[in-house]
Structures are given as C-alpha cells and as structure tokens.
Amino acid sequence: MAPHEIGALAPDSLEELDAYWQKPTQSRYIVSRRYDWVWFLLPPLLALLLGVLVSNSSRPYQRFQLWGDEVSWHKLLLGILIHAHLLAVVFRSHANTSVFEKFPLRFVLVPAALCAAMNLSLWIMVSCSVLATFWDVYHSGAQTFGFARIYDHKAGNDPRVGRSLDFWLNQLLYAGPILAGVTLMAHLQTFQEFEDLGDVFFLYVPSFVQSKQSYLAWAVVGGGTLFLAYYVLAYARLVAQGYRISPLKVFLVASTAAVSLYSWGFNTWGEAFLIMNVFHAVQYLGLVWAHEHKSIVAAFRLTGRKHGKPLALCLFLGVVTLYGYFVQVTSSEVRVIWSITTTVALMHFWYDGFIWSVRKGEI
Numbered sequence: 001m002a003p004h005e006i007g008a009l010a011p012d013s014l015e016e017l018d019a020y021w022q023k024p025t026q027s028r029y030i031v032s033r034r035y036d037w038v039w040f041l042l043p044p045l046l047a048l049l050l051g052v053l054v055s056n057s058s059r060p061y062q063r064f065q066l067w068g069d070e071v072s073w074h075k076l077l078l079g080i081l082i083h084a085h086l087l088a089v090v091f092r093s094h095a096n097t098s099v100f101e102k103f104p105l106r107f108v109l110v111p112a113a114l115c116a117a118m119n120l121s122l123w124i125m126v127s128c129s130v131l132a133t134f135w136d137v138y139h140s141g142a143q144t145f146g147f148a149r150i151y152d153h154k155a156g157n158d159p160r161v162g163r164s165l166d167f168w169l170n171q172l173l174y175a176g177p178i179l180a181g182v183t184l185m186a187h188l189q190t191f192q193e194f195e196d197l198g199d200v201f202f203l204y205v206p207s208f209v210q211s212k213q214s215y216l217a218w219a220v221v222g223g224g225t226l227f228l229a230y231y232v233l234a235y236a237r238l239v240a241q242g243y244r245i246s247p248l249k250v251f252l253v254a255s256t257a258a259v260s261l262y263s264w265g266f267n268t269w270g271e272a273f274l275i276m277n278v279f280h281a282v283q284y285l286g287l288v289w290a291h292e293h294k295s296i297v298a299a300f301r302l303t304g305r306k307h308g309k310p311l312a313l314c315l316f317l318g319v320v321t322l323y324g325y326f327v328q329v330t331s332s333e334v335r336v337i338w339s340i341t342t343t344v345a346l347m348h349f350w351y352d353g354f355i356w357s358v359r360k361g362e363i
Contacts, residue, residue, distance in 0.1 A: 028154045028248060030147070031290045039286025040147055041252055044259040047279035051263070051271035067329050078274055080324035083341065085281035086348040087323045088288045091316065093351045095299040096292060111347050118339035125339060126193045130202075132345045133190045139349045140280050141174030142167070144256050147283070148249045155246035162238060165231055166253075173257040176224050177265035180217035183272050185210055285320075289313065 029036045054060050060074035093107050094100050100107055118125040145167050152166075153159045178184055188206040195203055209216070239245065259279070263272040289296070293309065296316050302308035323344075330337050 028151070028246065030150055030154065035286070035290065036248070039290070040283055041248065041255075043279035043282045044252075044256045047275045047282070048259045048262065050278060051275035052269050054274060055269035055271050069329070069331075071328075074274070076328055078277065079328040080321060081281045082277050082324070083327040083344070084317075084320035084324035085284045086344050087320045088285055088316075089348040089351050091288055091292050091296050091299070093347075096295040097298075106351075111343050114346065115339050115343040118342060119335060123197060125335070125342070126197060128342050128346060129193055129338075130190050132342055132349070133187060135346070135349045137175050137178060137187070138171070139352065140276070141171045143280060143283065144174065144253065145170035148253050151246045151249035151252065155244045155249070157244055157246075161243060162235065165234055168227065169231055170253065170256075172220075172224050172227060173253070174260050174264075176220045177261050177263070180213075180220040181265035182267050183264050184213060184216075186273070285317075289316065 030040065054074065061072050063070050063072050065071075066076070092099070093103075114128070118128055148166055148170065149159060149163065152162065178187060185206060188209055191202050191205045235243065235245075256279075259275060262268055263275045269275075293312065297303050297308050297312040300312050300315050302312050305311075327337070327341050
C-alpha cells in the first residue's frame with residue numbers, strides 16, 4: 001500500500017472515493033473484529049513468534065532435492081509467499097474492470113515495455129533489481145501507514161489530520177532499523193549484481209556505506225528520537241482539538257514498530273527477512289481478498305453460482321501460490337524469468353501507489 005493509497009477497502013469506483021470518506025462510520029474495524037485481528041493486526045506479532053520457533057528448529061533448514069535443485073522448506077515456502085503476494089496486485093488492477101478501464105496503458109503497455117527493456121539490456125535489468133529492493137522497504141512502511149490512516153478514519157477523525165506525521169513515522173519505524181541495524185548490509189548485497197556489468201562505482205557502494213554506518217546509525221537514532229518527541233507533542237495538540245485516538249491504530253503501529261526494531265535492527269533470532277516478509281504478505285493478501293472479492297468472483301466467472309465465493313478464494317490463492325512456486329523452482333539466472341519476476345515486483349509497488357490515489361490524498 002503506497003503512501004498516497006486511499007482506503008484499502010474503498011468502493012469499486014474511483015469516483016466514489018470522496019463520498020466514501022465523507023460517509024459516517026459505525027465500526028472501528030476495517031472489515032470486522034475477527035477479520036482485522038487475524039489478517040491485519042496480529043500478523044506482525046505472529047510472524048515474530050514464527051521466526052523464533054523456526055530459529056529454534058533444524059527442520060525448516062533441512063535440504064532436499066526438488067526438480068534437480070537442493071532447497072530447504074524455509075527458503076521454498078518463504079519465497080512462494082513473497083512472490084504470491086506480489087502477483088496478487090493484478091487482482092486489484094487487471095481483475096477490477098472499473099480500475100483497468102481507466103488505466104489500460106499502465107496495466108498493459110508499461111509492464112510489457114519494462115520486461116522487454118530488461119531482456120534487451122543487462123544494465124536496465126540490474127538497475128531495476130536494485131530499485132526493487134529499496135522500493136520494497138518504502139512500500140512496506142507505507143502499507144502500515146495505510147492501515148493506520150484507515151483506523152483513524154474509522155475512529156471518526158478527518159483523514160487529512162496527522163497524515164504527514166503518520167507517513168513519516170511509519171517510514172522511520174520500518175526503514176530506520178534497517179539503516180541503523182545489522183541487516184543493512186544484507187539489503188545492500190543487491191549492488192553486487194553490478195559485478196556482471198564490470199561496473200566499479202556501484203560495487204563500492206556497500207563497503208562505503210558500511211564504513212559510514214556508525215554515523216548513519218547515530219543520525220537515525222538522534223533524528224528519530226527528536227521526531228518521535230515532536231510526533232507525540234503534535235498529537236497531544238490534536239487531541240486537545242478534538243482528535244480521537246484509535247486504540248487499533250496505536251496497537252498496529254506499536255506492534256509493527258517493535259517487530260521491525262527487533263528484526264531489522266538486531267536480527268536477534270536470525271530470521272529478520274522471514275518475519276518482516278511473512279506479516280507484510282499476509283496483510284496484503286487479506287487486504288486484496290477483503291476489497292476485491294467481488295471482482296475476483298467475477299473474474300473466475302463464478303458470480304451467482306453456488307459456493308462461488310469460496311471457490312473464487314481457492315482459485316485466487318491457488319493462482320498466486322502457483323506463480324510463487326514457479327518462481328522458486330525456476331532458475332533466477334534465466335534472463336527472461338528474472339525480468340518477469342522483477343517486472344511483477346515493480347508493478348506491485350507502482351500499481352499500489354496510484355490505484356486508490358485521489359486528488360486530495362485523504363489518508
């Protein structure tokens with residue numbers, strides 16, 4: 001969910017979005033109490049628990065042969081989930097006819113052109129791969145921001161109030177522990193792909209950043225502390241002016257911040273990438289189904305049929321899971337496969353950045 005993304009569960013028509021934000025809300029939940037806790041609120045803490053359990057067991061790391069390659073359940077299942085959630089965006093863009101008809105060039109021409117360009121130029125391929133790594137960080141922080149703003153609206157607040165504060169807070173809480181923590185170099189490893197191009201400049205980026213990380217860490221800690229103090233004071237003033245605190249928003253942001261700090265910052269259990277990617281993907285899949293289930297049922301020609309909705313859910317999860325499995329069992333060294341998966345990733349980030357954007361950027 002990109003920073004300008006409007007409510008994840010807004011109406012199917014973009015023209016209805018302004019009216020959506022003006023109508024009164026009776027429930028403080030996005031979907032329902034049970035759905036929100038299972039798919040949106042608890043996933044960060046449950047993913048942290050999963051990471052702890054996995055780190056204390058050797059079974060997930062046991063290797064076995066699959067289609068001639070040696071893999072582990074840990075890597076296989078995590079990879080499937082990551083790529084499955086990336087593909088799920090097409091059910092928000094292409095499957096939703098009211099959205100697709102408004103942006104046909106963005107949904108057809110742009111990904112085709114990008115994929116072709118990556119196949120023709122290794123420089124474009126590597127640059128897009130590096131871009132995807134860091135766009136993912138930005139995008140992930142924005143997803144929590146989006147949910148937080150919706151909970152604010154559900155509490156009866158003007159969606160324009162505190163928007164910038166929440167956006168920068170969530171970017172700080174997600175990206176800050178990466179910049180100041182032990183997983184920064186793991187994120188910078190993608191620059192090694194420039195070695196195949198004979199490039200020297202970008203190859204030195206990881207070592208240069210590592211030599212300056214102590215300064216970067218102090219800047220993040222110092223600047224972050226000042227911002228948090230400003231954030232609290234700013235919201236205290238808003239409360240005095242009638243702003244209503246949403247306990248669900250506070251829980252979501254605080255729990256996500258704690259998980260991000262422990263995982264990205266310290267990688268205490270060695271499963272930072274598993275923890276952060278699992279809860280992000282689960283939240284997103286829950287979001288897509290909750291908002292797009294009507295479009296998904298229609299896309300599979302199951303509208304009005306008995307058990308059409310559960311069948312559509314199975315097909316939706318089946319399609320994205322098969323794509324994730326395909327990516328994991330196919331060699332990433334194959335140029336065309338690499339370009340397809342990178343295109344899907346970039347389109348996932350980009351599409352979520354404008355599908356629900358509106359003129360006033362309400363959240």
